[in-house]
Amino acid sequence: MSSEARYQPQEIEPRWQAAWDAEGCFTARMDPARPKYYVLEMFPYPSGRIHIGHVRNYTMGDVVARYKKAQGFSVLHPMGWDAFGMPAENAAMAEGGHPGTWTYNNIKVMKGQMKPLGLSIDWSREFATCDPEYYGQQQALFLDMMQAGLVYRKNAVVNWDPVDMTVLANEQVIDGKGWRSGAEVERRELTQWFFKISDYSGELLDAIDGLKDWPEKVRLMQANWIGKSRGLQFSFQRTDGQGAVEVYTTRPDTLMGASFVGISPDHPLARELAATNPALQAFREECAKGGTTAEELETAEKKGFDTGLTVKHPFDSTWELPVWVANFILMDYGTGAIFGCPGHDQRDHDFARKYGLPIIDTFLPTGQDWDIQAAPYVPMKSETVRWTRGFGWPEDATADAAIAAAIAECESRGLGEGVTKFRLRDWGLSRQRYWGCPIPVVHCDTCGVVPEKKENLPVRLPEDVSFDKPGNPLDRHPTWRDCPCPSCGKPARRETDTMDTFVDSSWYFARFTAPHAATPTNLAEADYWMNVDQYIGGIEHAILHLLYSRFFARAMHRTGHLPARSIEPFNALFTQGMVTHAIYQTRDDKGRAVYHFPEEVELRDGSGFLKDGTEVEIIPSAKMSKSKRNVVDPVAIIDQFGADTARWFVMSDSPPERDVEWTAAGAEATHKHLARVWSLIDRIVALPADQTGEGDEDLARAMHRAIADVTATIEGFAFNKAIAKLYEFTNTLSRSKASAKAQKQAGRVLAQLMAPMTPHLAEDLWHRLGGDGLVTLAPWPKADPAMLVEDTVTLAVQFNGKRRTEITVAKDASKEEVEKAALADEAVIRGLAGATPRKVIVVPGRIVNVVV
RNA sequence: GCCCGAGUGGCGGAACGGUAGACGCAGGGGAUUCAAAAUCCUCCGCCCUGACGGGUGUGCGAGUUCGAAUCUCGCCUCGGGCACCA
Numbered sequence A: 001m002s003s004e005a006r007y008q009p010q011e012i013e014p015r016w017q018a019a020w021d022a023e024g025c026f027t028a029r030m031d032p033a034r035p036k037y038y039v040l041e042m043f044p045y046p047s048g049r050i051h052i053g054h055v056r057n058y059t060m061g062d063v064v065a066r067y068k069k070a071q072g073f074s075v076l077h078p079m080g081w082d083a084f085g086m087p088a089e090n091a092a093m094a095e096g097g098h099p100g101t102w103t104y105n106n107i108k109v110m111k112g113q114m115k116p117l118g119l120s121i122d123w124s125r126e127f128a129t130c131d132p133e134y135y136g137q138q139q140a141l142f143l144d145m146m147q148a149g150l151v152y153r154k155n156a157v158v159n160w161d162p163v164d165m166t167v168l169a170n171e172q173v174i175d176g177k178g179w180r181s182g183a184e185v186e187r188r189e190l191t192q193w194f195f196k197i198s199d200y201s202g203e204l205l206d207a208i209d210g211l212k213d214w215p216e217k218v219r220l221m222q223a224n225w226i227g228k229s230r231g232l233q234f235s236f237q238r239t240d241g242q243g244a245v246e247v248y249t250t251r252p253d254t255l256m257g258a259s260f261v262g263i264s265p266d267h268p269l270a271r272e273l274a275a276t277n278p279a280l281q282a283f284r285e286e287c288a289k290g291g292t293t294a295e296e297l298e299t300a301e302k303k304g305f306d307t308g309l310t311v312k313h314p315f316d317s318t319w320e321l322p323v324w325v326a327n328f329i330l331m332d333y334g335t336g337a338i339f340g341c342p343g344h345d346q347r348d349h350d351f352a353r354k355y356g357l358p359i360i361d362t363f364l365p366t367g368q369d370w371d372i373q374a375a376p377y378v379p380m381k382s383e384t385v386r387w388t389r390g391f392g393w394p395e396d397a398t399a400d401a402a403i404a405a406a407i408a409e410c411e412s413r414g415l416g417e418g419v420t421k422f423r424l425r426d427w428g429l430s431r432q433r434y435w436g437c438p439i440p441v442v443h444c445d446t447c448g449v450v451p452e453k454k455e456n457l458p459v460r461l462p463e464d465v466s467f468d469k470p471g472n473p474l475d476r477h478p479t480w481r482d483c484p485c486p487s488c489g490k491p492a493r494r495e496t497d498t499m500d501t502f503v504d505s506s507w508y509f510a511r512f513t514a515p516h517a518a519t520p521t522n523l524a525e526a527d528y529w530m531n532v533d534q535y536i537g538g539i540e541h542a543i544l545h546l547l548y549s550r551f552f553a554r555a556m557h558r559t560g561h562l563p564a565r566s567i568e569p570f571n572a573l574f575t576q577g578m579v580t581h582a583i584y585q586t587r588d589d590k591g592r593a594v595y596h597f598p599e600e601v602e603l604r605d606g607s608g609f610l611k612d613g614t615e616v617e618i619i620p621s622a623k624m625s626k627s628k629r630n631v632v633d634p635v636a637i638i639d640q641f642g643a644d645t646a647r648w649f650v651m652s653d654s655p656p657e658r659d660v661e662w663t664a665a666g667a668e669a670t671h672k673h674l675a676r677v678w679s680l681i682d683r684i685v686a687l688p689a690d691q692t693g694e695g696d697e698d699l700a701r702a703m704h705r706a707i708a709d710v711t712a713t714i715e716g717f718a719f720n721k722a723i724a725k726l727y728e729f730t731n732t733l734s735r736s737k738a739s740a741k742a743q744k745q746a747g748r749v750l751a752q753l754m755a756p757m758t759p760h761l762a763e764d765l766w767h768r769l770g771g772d773g774l775v776t777l778a779p780w781p782k783a784d785p786a787m788l789v790e791d792t793v794t795l796a797v798q799f800n801g802k803r804r805t806e807i808t809v810a811k812d813a814s815k816e817e818v819e820k821a822a823l824a825d826e827a828v829i830r831g832l833a834g835a836t837p838r839k840v841i842v843v844p845g846r847i848v849n850v851v852v
Numbered sequence B: 001g002c003c004c005g006a007g008u009g010g011c012g013g014a015a016c017g018g019u020a021g022a023c024g025c026a027g028g029g030g031a032u033u034c035a036a037a038a039u040c041c042u043c044c045g046c047c048c049u050g051a052c053g054g055g056u057g058u059g060c061g062a063g064u065u066c067g068a069a070u071c072u073c074g075c076c077u078c079g080g081g082c083a084c085c086a
Helices: A009-023 A052-068 A086-095 A101-116 A132-147 A197-210 A216-226 A252-257 A267-273 A278-287 A292-301 A346-355 A399-412 A523-529 A544-559 A633-641 A643-653 A667-685 A696-715 A719-735 A740-752 A757-768 A813-823 A828-832
Strands: A034-042 A074-075 A150-159 A167-170 A186-196 A228-237 A244-249 A260-263 A304-313 A315-324 A337-340 A384-387 A396-398 A414-420 A443-445 A448-451 A482-484 A490-494 A534-538 A573-576 A579-587 A591-597 A600-602 A608-609 A617-621 A790-797 A800-809 A839-843 A849-850
Touching: A009 A101, A009 A304, A009 A643, A009 A757, A034 A052, A034 A448, A052 A074, A052 A101, A052 A534, A052 A573, A052 A579, A052 A643, A086 A101, A101 A633, A101 A643, A101 A719, A132 A150, A132 A448, A132 A544, A150 A757, A197 A216, A197 A414, A197 A544, A197 A800, A216 A544, A216 A573, A216 A608, A228 A252, A228 A399, A244 A260, A252 A260, A252 A399, A252 A490, A260 A346, A267 A278, A267 A304, A278 A315, A304 A346, A315 A346, A315 A384, A337 A346, A396 A399, A396 A579, A544 A740, A608 A617, A633 A667, A643 A667, A643 A719, A667 A719, A667 A740, A696 A719, A696 A740, A740 A757, A790 A813, A790 A828, A800 A813, A800 A828, A813 A828, A813 A849, A828 A849
Parallel strands: A034 A074, A034 A534, A228 A304, A260 A315, A534 A573, A790 A849
Antiparallel strands: A150 A167, A150 A186, A228 A244, A228 A414, A260 A337, A304 A315, A384 A396, A443 A448, A443 A490, A482 A490, A579 A591, A579 A617, A600 A608, A790 A800, A839 A849
């Protein structure tokens, strides 16, 4: 073998990438003659280096993009950067410098790492969300949304670090303490900006039904998140005659089991009473300790404070219930007040036991005893139970029926009304941070809150800022805040809150259709390219990012920036699994976690050690995240074996929707396989054109089978199975003794089928086999259905469901013929030992089951 | 705590309710080689058996079915999300 007759990806890959660039293969063009296809992978945060999860994600999208291109679509496959966010500020704090410098440098490095992968991306559309051109249009969008009544201000709680005097993200609160100061975090109220996503609660929920090509699990998660509930809203009159407590309950059927009324520590009544009750005020302050996450609130120990106030049961004015302030009641949901029914709710039961409140059943299991004092009885609402304290429905009824009856009964008595509520809260977009899109409004002493004029956009972030102190540099900047009021022209102050980075990612997909338009979108371009035909991203975005984007698409339609059909912007969604890796951590002298990169850790017998011998704690299998440092850099694999090996390797084996624990074992074997394919084609190319052989028909059948299987598996996002089919076809071809003509044709088809996964190698094979032009631009092969038909079929024969033997019959054999053939089989006769089967089940083309 | 997933050989995984383990990795044996690498052939869930063959087996426990990895119920373990990580 001569020295050049080897697979050399380092030589092949840059050459074909240059050829694609020269042809402009990946530039998206509006083409009325072709159907369009918009494939989008969730854009990355520029953390510094790409990790193997990025390679997996973008290769998936690239397989789809290249496949659709071969199918004749005009493809849009763009890439950009989700570039605002905390890590850049953290880097500026840790290492000095400006967040922008850090961010743009990371983008440069990561783009440099992505380019060698040979992704079919239209880089001419690239942008970063921190580009003033992008965030200026985002500000314009914000002003339009403000005009449309979709933006407002209200108070909301934040994590407050009392030592650093700054707002903390949930991620920065560790075990209830500030990550830098170590101080105990408090919940504190601030006036903040909100998007009125709740205007669309019902619509966002109902429209989920139309998202046919979204994973069922994502649709379920979104539906649960929006959380539509039907319940009863009514009042408990105070016995002191000083008004009432309004409550909302989804279980009005348990009203006769009410034991107490609970209100949130932030409820107006709690605030009012605390003004004259220091002990209650102390309790409220106690409740305000800790972070703001639902997880923290719900797992905290249940605590209550008896206000001494009592209210009357709506059905019986002599029945008095105590009013307690309880830390597990959220002001954000319902009315911030509930009634407790300890008989049928675990949380209320715990609370009642702790504070000696009565526990009363309203229903019990049918035909069974239950000690309601020992445990609450909480069956499924669809289960029929025996009502002991119902009102207005049969003794045996489901809770579902009882709830409807209870609402009707209370309405007819004029005691309350049935209402529909949603769990979904308005979207708080204010961030007290520098590295985000400035909210384009001005505070004027005369005019109040005034939107900035559009011609003054973008409101740019100032460059001269320092991060040596905690808190928002915009707040302490000497001049940036000063500006004239857009309305009256008098001196005024800019808003210093910036936008949540989720805003940036809620419309980037629309901006890609016209990335440099002077308005947020260009309607002609949006009309042609929208919607995203295939969106691909991590399951971790199942709720927030996708829900916010659905809301934004509606808001953009309402403000004239998207066509009506784009209010659901993603036609199909694929959520790929995460690439996970162990986290290696040690503790610093304050007991805080310090994370270490995998390459810093040496593993011995399941334990890990740093270079200096320190043992590290190993946390198995977590999502790869820069902040946890459990990331694996794919560059070494690309350098050593080439991009095609990396691409094939991440697509093979694991189904794309499943999480994978990263291991590099096998990358070399993948490379060997590609080298084998290269050599195989090298051998086929060398065959004399007129060489005859045998098995042309078999090879042609295998080829059509491969076309059909690879096409179907790519369509179904089963890339691992597509690769398994390619292995099979490659093995068949390498053993074939068919004619040169047949082998060359099979080789060209192999190159085409491999092209979405290993595009550089495929170009090379295609070229050497005399393929026409670039394989990237060649039309996808079609399987001939006639070549897929088999004459005979092998059926398993079971005895009582256990496989005994198998028989081969004609494909179109009747049930009777199959049964006859089965009963004539030697192994079946032996198994029956003269007995007559009780029954023979024949499923044509599938199975024979002999029941004895 | 609440919502959503996942669990199959030594490993990654395959299997419209119908032959469990396709395909690949790792490993064993063999060919080639002075030797090695590379390459090729071959075996490969576990237990019993010389072989034929048999038993057993898809996290655990029940159930539905002629037949369950697949459907139902109850658990266990792991992962994701929980509104200021992106």
